Structure formats: C-alpha cells, structure tokens
Amino acid sequence: MLEVSRLWKAYPKTDGGESVIVKDFSAKLAEGEFATLIGHSGCGKSTVLSIVAGLSEATKGGIILDGRETDEAGPDRGVVFQSPCLLPWMTAFENVMLGVNQVYFTASKSERRQVAEYYLSVVGLSESMHKRPAELSQGMRQRVGIARAFALQPKMLLLDEPFGMLDALTRFELQQVLLDLWRKFRITTLMVTHDVDEAIFLSDRVLMMTDGPEAELGDIMKVPFERPRDRKAIMEDPRYYELRERLITFLNDRSHIRPSLEPNFQPSIELAEAQMGLVPTQVA
Template sequence: MAGYVEMYRLGKTYDTPNGPAVIVEDFNLNMKKGEYVCLLGHSGCGKSTVLSMVAGLNSITDGGIVVANHEIDGPGPDRGVVFQSPCLMPWMTALDNVMLGVNQVYPHGTKSQRHDIAAYYLTLVGLGNSLHKRASDLSQGMQQRVGIARAFALKPKMLLLDEPFGMLDSLTRMELQEILLEILVRDQVTTLMITHDVDEALFMSDRVVIMTNGPRAKVGMISHIPFDKPRVRSDVLEHPEYYQLRGEMIGFLEDQDHKKLKADAEKRQRDQAASQSETKGQVAVP
C-alpha cells in the first residue's frame, strides 16, 4: 500500500577489501502523512544508514525512497534533520543559527518576515529569552533546542531525528521529548526517529519498527502504539498495554542478541576448523 513516505526494497552495500559488505537489504516501510515512527535496533544494525539514505546524505544502492510523491536523489529542504549533536556555528547567536536555514528556504521573504519565523520556532522550544545568546554560551540542552527549532523553521515535509536526546540528562531529555511531541502533533509533520531507548520509542511514536541484526539488516518487527495524542507521560505508563508492548520489544531484541551470539560462535568454529585444516595440509620444512 502506498504511503506519504515509501521505502521500497531499500539496500546499502559498501565495497571493502574483502568484497561487498551488505549493510541493509530489502528494507520496506511505508509511512502515512503526520505519522511518527521510531526505528529501533542494536548498534550496528543499519538504523543510521537508513536514516541517512532518507535524508539524501548517503547514496542508495538498491531500491528507492519516495517522499510526498517525489523520489529523492539527494538532500533537500523537504527533509529536516536533527542529529545527536546539533552542529551549530558556535560564534553565532541562536537566532542567527536558525536564520541560516530560513534565509535559504524563504529567499523572497522580507528580512523582518524571516526574523519572525526564526524567533517563533525558538520561542516554541523555550528559547524566547535566549535569541541573542551565542551557541557556545548555551547548554547542551539549549543547543539541541536550537537544532530542533532550525529543523521546524524550514517547514519540512518530513523530519528525521538521529538520537536527538542521546547526549542529554534524563530530565532535559523528558522535557524536550514533550516539547517536540507537542509541536509534531500540532503541525502533523511526518517523522522518523532513531533511538536505542524502548521507553522513548513507546512514548513518542505511532509505530515502532525494530530492525534485525546486521549485516543484511531489514525490518524484523513492527509494533502499533495505541496511546492517545496529545500524550501525558503518566497516562502512557499506566496504560494496560504499555508493559506488554515493552516486553514484546525487549523480547525481540534479546532474541536478536541470542542469534548474534550463536552466529558468532558458529563463525569461530568454522574459522578454527579452517585454520586446523590449513595447518595439517602444510608440509614441515626441516
């Protein structure tokens, strides 16, 4: 079934000295307009590879990606990206950092109009009193708010989040989760977020997509999240399906762990057998 965002038979292969390395293979996912999907999985399974291909920052080896009926072939303002580190210009103010993108996307707007757009989104993320502070003078949490404001100010058709709260303390992380979710629910921005945190995925998303282990990672499990929006954290934690869903996700991830351990053990046995065979075949030289 077609969606607002379509990833079909998506694959990424890198050339290495030992031959082709298939990181992601036959990855299929459709998203509805305004849907929030969290991409979950163990480190190295290819989550960031998928997100970087959707962002247009990494070339696609196989398959394709369509956003709002347009097949992507590189980066563009229709996809806003927020990384774990916001990548700000440290000598520039919060406002000027957001204006960098706004000036590119709204070249025909007046200076006053562009200023108002940037200031509006900075105010939404709680930085209305810090517009003129240099990025280097802001805390990590405040810098990440600037990164979020910058992404929203571009009015993207899709928002891509690569562990945006991973470097923050727990209180700041929870506060920013709620701010981000409030804006997303209001503006209905289609969002794909990478996370390692099962509880974060449950609180934020409409669906959680868990990837299998790499190499050749693909979609392994999809959970539909039934919690109403707007969300209140205490209500989510008290929902009768919360711990059932949490247990199913953790169970899948643990199963992936067991499969990896088994595959690693089998590989060691094969390598050991091959080494012994090679040793026996050698002719001793006096």
C-alpha cells in the first residue's frame, strides 16, 4: 500500500550548506497493516509523517501510495495530529462535515449527515456531537479528530502522537477506540509515538529511527500478538517484556548508530527483508 523510497529532508543553512533532518529513509507498509514509528524527540518522525501526508515536501526520494507516486496532500490520507485542530466556532458535527462535504460531494445532504453522525457515534460522541470544542474535554476533542479522519474513508491513516496530551486512562480508552475502528475498516495506518507500550499494543510492526540530525531507519520489529488484542493478556505474555526490552535497548543503546556509517553494522532480519523490498507478512 505504501512505499517510502530513499527519503531525505534537508533545510538550507545561512552559510550556504544544509541541515539534514532525515537521511535515506525507506520503508514499506502492506495493505491493512498498522505500523508505528518510534524514536527520540527531534529524530524526524513527524517529518516523515508530514511528507507521507503531503504536508511537507521531500528534498529527495519519493512516496508511492496504492501504486501511484504522490507528493501532495489529498483525501486518500486521513491525518490525526496531537492536537485535533478543530474550528472552535463549529460543533463537533460541523467539524466532521467539513471533510465529508468535500469527499462525498455527489451524495445527498441527508447521506452526508448520516456519514458524519455514524462516525461520531462510533467514537462515543452521539450525545455530544452538537457541542463546540470548548464544551468538550481534550479526550472528546481527540475523538472528533479520529472520527473526522475515518469519515473520509481514506486509503491510509496517519497519526502524529494522537494521545500524547492525554492522561493515562483516557489514552488507554482512545487506543481501544482506535483499534476497534481499525479492525472494522482495516485502513493501512502509520502512527508516530514516543510510547513503547503503545507501540507494542497497537502495531503489527514497529519502525525504529536513529537519533537526529540525519536520522535513518535503524531497525524494524515485528509484533507477534494475534488480533483482536486484550491489553491484560498481552501484558501477561512473556514475549511482551522481550519486545519491550528490545525497543528500550534500541532507544537507550543503539539509536545513535547510523547503519549508513557503520560498515560492520548487522541489521535485524526484518530490516534486511525490508531493504530487499520484501512486503511484510500482515498480521491477521
């Protein structure tokens, strides 16, 4: 579904040189896969996501989505940011309708209303859809953002730390809301996160980025848990702690290692497969 090929992002310096943020980043996502992108602050995770979303231009490299090269934003990608970016003078329903009216322009007004109401109900806002953002909690506003993205029925969902500003209980609730929606519609998803436990619970694979500047793809980890997933059962599985240790070890001890500068660096089997262009096995 998605192929990111040798992606670079650099900004010019005042002295005439350039500051490279992301260097030679390549990855593939299979149709219906849920992948997370993890790394330290400033490593370029959100930069990669913005380029895939068409909100930022790549310096070099390309993006192929569903067999077509793309370099601009479009309704085929639904984006959810850390802050849901709702228009404050509109209700939750009206905020969702903004996108629905653009995508379903051939549908009747009644049909478009039904789409917006359906997705707001699915995320638990059937009683609050006619409230303005100031009347909603942070978690409820983020539910509106999720409903707005899914209502577009995009080919791909892009999430930039959507739960980073929420308390732990609300974050757990919205992770489950997201998973339930993902299981229902099976939209290919790439999510940026700082949270190791969140990455393991949600993902089919975790893509690990090296430290910036000149951040690269450092490793890839497959998550073996079957779906649907139960948080308690996963945390009681001994494999969970092995996966968690692997991610933490990368972040603490190996994130400074750039594969392109280490001739003796031995990538994991998963990363080697990805670099050879093999499409990952989708978790059922």
